Amino acid sequence: MNTSDTDSEMHEAVPTWKRDFPYQAASEEEVTRREFARYLVLGASSMAAANVGIAVWTQLRSINVGEPRAVVALDTLAVADTHLFRYPTDADPAVLLRISEDEVVAFSQKCTHLGCVVFFEAEEDRWHCPCHEGNFEAATGAVISGPPTRPLGKIDVEIRDDGMIWALGQVERS
Amino acid sequence: MRLSQPGNRTSSSVLIYVILLVSFQVFLLTIAVEAFADDSETLAWSSAAVSVVVAGAAIAFLRFLRT
Numbered sequence: 001m002n003t004s005d006t007d008s009e010m011h012e013a014v015p016t017w018k019r020d021f022p023y024q025a026a027s028e029e030e031v032t033r034r035e036f037a038r039y040l041v042l043g044a045s046s047m048a049a050a051n052v053g054i055a056v057w058t059q060l061r062s063i064n065v066g067e068p069r070a071v072v073a074l075d076t077l078a079v080a081d082t083h084l085f086r087y088p089t090d091a092d093p094a095v096l097l098r099i100s101e102d103e104v105v106a107f108s109q110k111c112t113h114l115g116c117v118v119f120f121e122a123e124e125d126r127w128h129c130p131c132h133e134g135n136f137e138a139a140t141g142a143v144i145s146g147p148p149t150r151p152l153g154k155i156d157v158e159i160r161d162d163g164m165i166w167a168l169g170q171v172e173r174s
Numbered sequence: 175m176r177l178s179q180p181g182n183r184t185s186s187s188v189l190i191y192v193i194l195l196v197s198f199q200v201f202l203l204t205i206a207v208e209a210f211a212d213d214s215e216t217l218a219w220s221s222a223a224v225s226v227v228v229a230g231a232a233i234a235f236l237r238f239l240r241t
Contacts, residue, residue, distance in 0.1 A: 033186075033189055033239065034236075034239050036189070037188070037189050037192050037235075037236055037239050038236065040192050040193060040196050040232070041192060041196075041229075041232045041233055041235075041236050043196055043199075044192075044195055044196045044199045044228065044229045044232040045229045045232075045233070047196075047199040047200065047202070047203050047225065047229070048199065048222075048225040048226050048228065048229035050203060050206075051199075051202055051203055051206045051221055051222045051225035051226075052222045052225070052226065054203075054206040054207065054209070054210050054218060054221075054222070055206065055209075055215075055218040055219045055221070055222035057210065058209060058210045058213065058214075058215050058218040059215050059218070059219075063213060150212060172213070
């Protein structure tokens with residue numbers, strides 16, 4: 001047998017892809033199906049633990065619903081006028097709407113879809129989110145149309161005897 | 175033609191079940207995060223309960239898996 005015969009035999013034994021890409025990992029370790037499944041089950045168990053942790057966190061955390069404070073004088077707002085303010089903290093934009101002579105409502109200005117700012121459309125009598133065309137009822141904040149599935153965050157307000165409108169706290173969702 | 179052994183087929187089926195259960199766990203985790211954002215305790219606890227059951231099922235399946 002000469003050298004060319006030996007070469008051709010070797011070429012036949014080695015697949016073409018291996019001849020073209022003669023890459024060899026430093027340590028190619030085989031993972032059995034059982035090991036692979038064990039990693040998956042470990043991942044599933046970790047996710048279950050995370051899920052329980054999130055549930056406990058949801059149960060135990062306290063949400064700042066805000067302290068009662070004066071927002072604006074009623075007589076500075078005409079019917080269908082809005083007033084922007086911050087509540088319960090300075091990082092939370094909120095909006096107040098006078099819907100009739102003696103009735104006002106206030107909501108968080110963050111759209112419940114992706115947090116864009118909603119504004120009042122007097123002609124349509126609704127809150128409108130321009131980012132994804134979400135619409136909410138003016139008086140209740142309930143979803144009318146668009147991608148949001150939850151109503152706007154409501155803030156309890158009252159008109160006091162001195163003519164000031166007070167924010168009393170965010171209404172917690174049940 | 176090489177036919178796969180019955181034991182091999184069972185192992186592959188169990189592995190597929192485990193992969194499906196892990197995918198379901200990922201879905202449940204997104205539900206939990208959504209419940210957290212929405213402050214919905216009922217949904218969060220329901221998701222956690224189902225997640226624990228699914229993890230238990232995945233562990234149980236592991237017993238049937240050959241190497």
